[in-house]
Each structure stands twice: as C-alpha cells, then as structure tokens.
Amino acid sequence: MVIVLLYVDDIILTSSNYAEVTRLQEELSLRFDMKKLGELSNFLGLQIENLDKGIYVSQFSYAKRLIEKFGLIDGKKRSTPLDVNTRLRRDEGTCLSDPRPFRTLVGSLIYLTITRPDIAFSVGMVSRYMQELRKSLRRG
Numbered sequence: 001m002v003i004v005l006l007y008v009d010d011i012i013l014t015s016s017n018y019a020e021v022t023r024l025q026e027e028l029s030l031r032f033d034m035k036k037l038g039e040l041s042n043f044l045g046l047q048i049e050n051l052d053k054g055i056y057v058s059q060f061s062y063a064k065r066l067i068e069k070f071g072l073i074d075g076k077k078r079s080t081p082l083d084v085n086t087r088l089r090r091d092e093g094t095c096l097s098d099p100r101p102f103r104t105l106v107g108s109l110i111y112l113t114i115t116r117p118d119i120a121f122s123v124g125m126v127s128r129y130m131q132e133l134r135k136s137l138r139r140g
Contacts, residue, residue: 003015004024007043010043011028011034012043046114047059057114059114059115066105090129110123
C-alpha cells in the first residue's frame with residue numbers, strides 16, 4: 001500500500017514498500033511532469049524527520065513564526081494554557097477595535113494543534129467562544 005498526499009501541485013508518496021513507491025512514481029511520471037525532490041523534510045509548515053523507529057513531525061518553526069508575528073515573545077509559559085473550569089463571558093473585558101488579527105491567530109493555533117494536541121482544548125474553547133460572540137453580535 002502506498003499513501004498519497006496531494007496538495008495543489010505537491011505530492012508526497014510514502015510506504016514501507018520502497019519498490020511500490022518507485023513503481024507508482026514511474027507510473028505517474030508517464031502522465032505528469034514530475035520532479036523528485038528527495039526525502040521529505042518540510043511540508044505545509046510541518047518539519048518531518050525520518051528516524052529508525054518512525055517519523056517525527058514538528059511545527060516548531062511554524063510556532064516560532066506565530067509567536068514573533070503576534071508579538072508574544074515575552075508571553076508567560078504555561079504547562080496548561082487554560083484552566084478547564086474557565087468560563088468565557090461576552091460581558092467581560094473590552095471589545096477589540098479590529099478582531100481580524102485575533103481571528104487569524106486562532107485559525108493559526110487550530111492548525112498548530114496538528115502536532116500540539118496539548119493546546120487543542122484551549123484553542124477549541126477560544127474558537128467556540130469567538131463563534132458564539134460573532135453570532136450574538138449579528139443578532140444584537
């Protein structure tokens with residue numbers, strides 16, 4: 001079995017059977033103009049490292065760019081980003097003059113949960129709150 005990942009004009013072929021990957025590459029090369037770039041190391045913000053016991057996938061560079069882009073370099077480190085008992089309320093705090101950067105950050109954090117399941121709960125809570133807030137603002 002060969003696993004095929006396709007994104008726009010990039011394709012990744014992987015399998016534990018090297019001969020099958022080679023056969024599929026040759027077959028695809030007959031129909032499409034293809035360039036072999038060698039062993040995968042980066043793909044869509046993911047760093048991929050082949051190890052003896054498997055594949056290591058990281059988004060370290062992506063996370064670092066997010067921290068720099070949103071000015072969070074001096075942010076506090078937490079082992080748990082959000083207390084599970086936290087309740088977000090729309091009547092607390094102040095409205096953002098332009099919520100687009102916040103939405104962009106939340107969307108970026110959702111993508112980061114691919115390799116960081118430890119932040120998935122917190123990101124999901126903020127995303128859900130953001131959606132509920134947008135719905136209530138439309139009604140009001």
